[in-house]
Amino acid sequence: MFEKVGPNNNINHQTFDVSVDVNQQGDSKFFDDDGRPKRTGTVWTASAHIITAVIGSGVLSLAWAIAQLGWIAGPAVMILFSLVTYYTSTLLSACYRTGDPVSGKRNYTYMEAIRSNLGGFKVKLCGAVQYVNLFGVAIGYTIAASISMMAIKRSNCFYKSGGKNPCKMNGNIYMISFGIVEIIFSQIPDFDQLWWLSILAAVMSFTYSIIGLALGIGKVVENKGAMGSLTGITVGPVSETTKVWRSFQALGDIAFAYSYSIILIEIQDTLKSPPSESKTMKKATLVSVMVTTLFYMLCGCFGYAAFGDASPGNLLTGFGFYNPYWLLDIANAAIVIHLVGAYQVYSQPLFAFIEKNAAKRFPNSDFINKDIEVPIPGLSHPYKLNLFRSIWRTMFVITTTVISMLLPFFNGIVGLLGSLGFWPLTVYFPVEMYINQKRIQKWSTKWICLQMLSIACLIISIAAAAGSIAGVVNELKSYKPFKTDY
Template sequence: MSDQEFIWGACEKNLDDDGRVKRTGTLMTASAHLITTVIGSGVLSLAWIIAQLGWVAGPAALVLFSVIACFTSSLLADCYRSPDPVTGNRNYTYMDVVRANLGGIKVQLCGIAQYGSFAGATIGFTITASLSMAAVKRSNCFHMNGHHANCKVSNYPYTIIFACIQIVLSQIPNIHKLSWLSIVAALMSFSYSLIGIGLAAAKIAERSHEVRNSWRGVEVGVDVTETEKVWRIFQAIGDIAFSYSFAPVLVEIQDTLKSSPPENKVMKRASFIGVSTTAMFYILCGCIGYAAFGNDAPGNFLTGLGFYEPFWLIDFANVCIAIHLIGVYQLLSQILFAYVENFCRNHWPDNGFITKEHPVNIPLHGTYHINFFRLVWRTVYVIATAIVAMIFPFFNDFLGLIGAFSYWPLSVYFPIEIYIAQSRIPRFSFTWTWLKMLSFACLVVSIVAAVGSVQGLAADLKTYKPFKTR
């Protein structure tokens, strides 16, 4: 064997069937990615969700959404390769899957839904992070001055601080440079979630009086009016949808798996492990939180004054939330940044402002390449998300709106339509009919959630004052 043949053979061993560097992902890594992606800031509103729906409908809704998520995720897993789920060509992104199986205007609609949900999520993360940072100051104020002290804190300065951090981090060139931040963010996610569950359990153990809770949730005529009850149910459904809206990153996770065993089989198992683990975690967090607070459960039980002591632990939990959201904000933003910048480079390849890199020597770092288009547009994007977050600083309503916007198209409609097209399921057959019925039912849920969230945002805007906290 010649030296050239040996080198070529060694190179082939390090490449996958598409000529890219060999993927090394496994069932364990895919499951970890899914759990990390799903368990996020939405977990903080679960006690409030159970309070609106009650002991029966609340957990049932969480289970139902998890079953639907697991099912549609398995459909999407079979569409990573086209036309055959095992031997077909790879699709690297969600839009690539839609392009390979559906084509036409649906590709653009998928992009609008996917990247629009990323933009909405980053606004939601900005809101939550600023609330958490402000909660640290409020917690210390209550600890020093008593629980009845006037400890109002504006979220605006903390929104600005969060935006400044994101402006700096957004200049990291791409998502591949963020692995360290993603690991830290994942640890923070589990930390504040477990702290919240522990504090709620401790509250149940030490309380001296019964809290009001029931199978119906908040009571009409006591806690809310009949109209408010309906709106809150709609909004709670939207919050659950947000909690399970992880489909936009499924294809990207599957693209990290090695090809043997087949990616679709591994991804289906990973989806089941990730979704079932998350569902159990959500039900545990929501039910313990509702048992602790009853019908008075706050929208965010770590920033909504659900706990006062131990103040240092509450401060630590809120710092964990802020750090986690710094990482998740970057994870979603980098995907959006890459799409916009690739689009601009492809359409204006001769524009030096968009394509030219300027090397700068930074002490203790080395050479950093500055692209003026990347610098300007990423900075403008972060500022824009911060401004919207300051206009709409309402945690639960915004979660519901994001969930309503992204849940049906990305988590249900496209997986079902892609699966029907790739599997060539006959029109009006039994399978085609019940899949379409499932899609329509989830569309109704999304519309209901959107209506409830818009009404909640409108109601909050009427009563909102800059220094008022929820």
């Protein structure tokens, strides 16, 4: 009997009265080898998803990060992170299928890949780290979007007052506004239906990155030379301890800027085959990492060259730039639009995880499994409203919004998220799964090299987490919940 596909392609146990041969279904032009509707993703759609996820708010903190590390260590660390991210992403993409890379069993999520290759306690550990990180990213993006919305209003305020008005404002209303928009977009049922939002978001990310780069170049020309030093911010204006903590936090900021491994498998599950999904994903990863690294180097380096040790924590909202104010408005509007899409790209795997498990636990519940068809003018197909999906996703967005209002610390939160997710999700699990899948012999040269890479990245993650926590603790000293003005 053919099983009915429920919300988010989850299989429940209701059956139709018509018998269908799944093998024939898999061989048809409408279905893939696993009986699911034919996937249509390409190198370019996957690249769009990755760029949407990667060139996010993290790019705005890179000038500050380089300012802490200096002209030598800053660019070197960025290149190092790009190489590690690319290499471990290719390892992870090879784990999408268990066994044969063309016809092996598909792993639809990061956790399923862990379950197939490692199993046991590591599955629960991965799930905890991945979904806490996805939840944290949603919080970070809410904070970043509100800061950009405030920057638009503040730049107009500065322009009208001639710079005499400090233009202080509270960010809560902007976080609430962003949350309302995300509640609407979170009703998009599945990840593969986000392709248009990802492409729009990717275009926006290029828009504000190019504007930030152009303003940085303009500032360097205005200053008649590059600012900054080989070793970064000097001891004196800040203490030695602060210099160390900020350098560690900068590592976390750069790690966050490259973070997308937590959704790599989900992106790969949208790709059509042939060729094999792993080959397509490797190409998409190469394209995306090269593009993002180029942008990061340009934006981070020119931002640091423009402001030196005084580089703001957020290049476009820290008000190192004041004019042209309309160009800053365009850049910050592009950031907000991009973050609307990026929030969804990161949240959809978490949505699908909760809904899949709820459907498994309560297979006969109409509240969880039943879709109500709602006709929408202008659309050829009615919208399928699922009550459980609508309510739980709305509560998720409300929760992330409230927490964002409680902890509106851009740099500290960005660094902490980057440090917590980098080692386990970008390095450790991909390395361990690859070793298991390829049956790499213990203590062989390749095994030792992979383990050394993992240990080195663990040390970096611990240092970055410590620096980010120190930064948040320092900001909490002068912070009042829901009342802090910017």
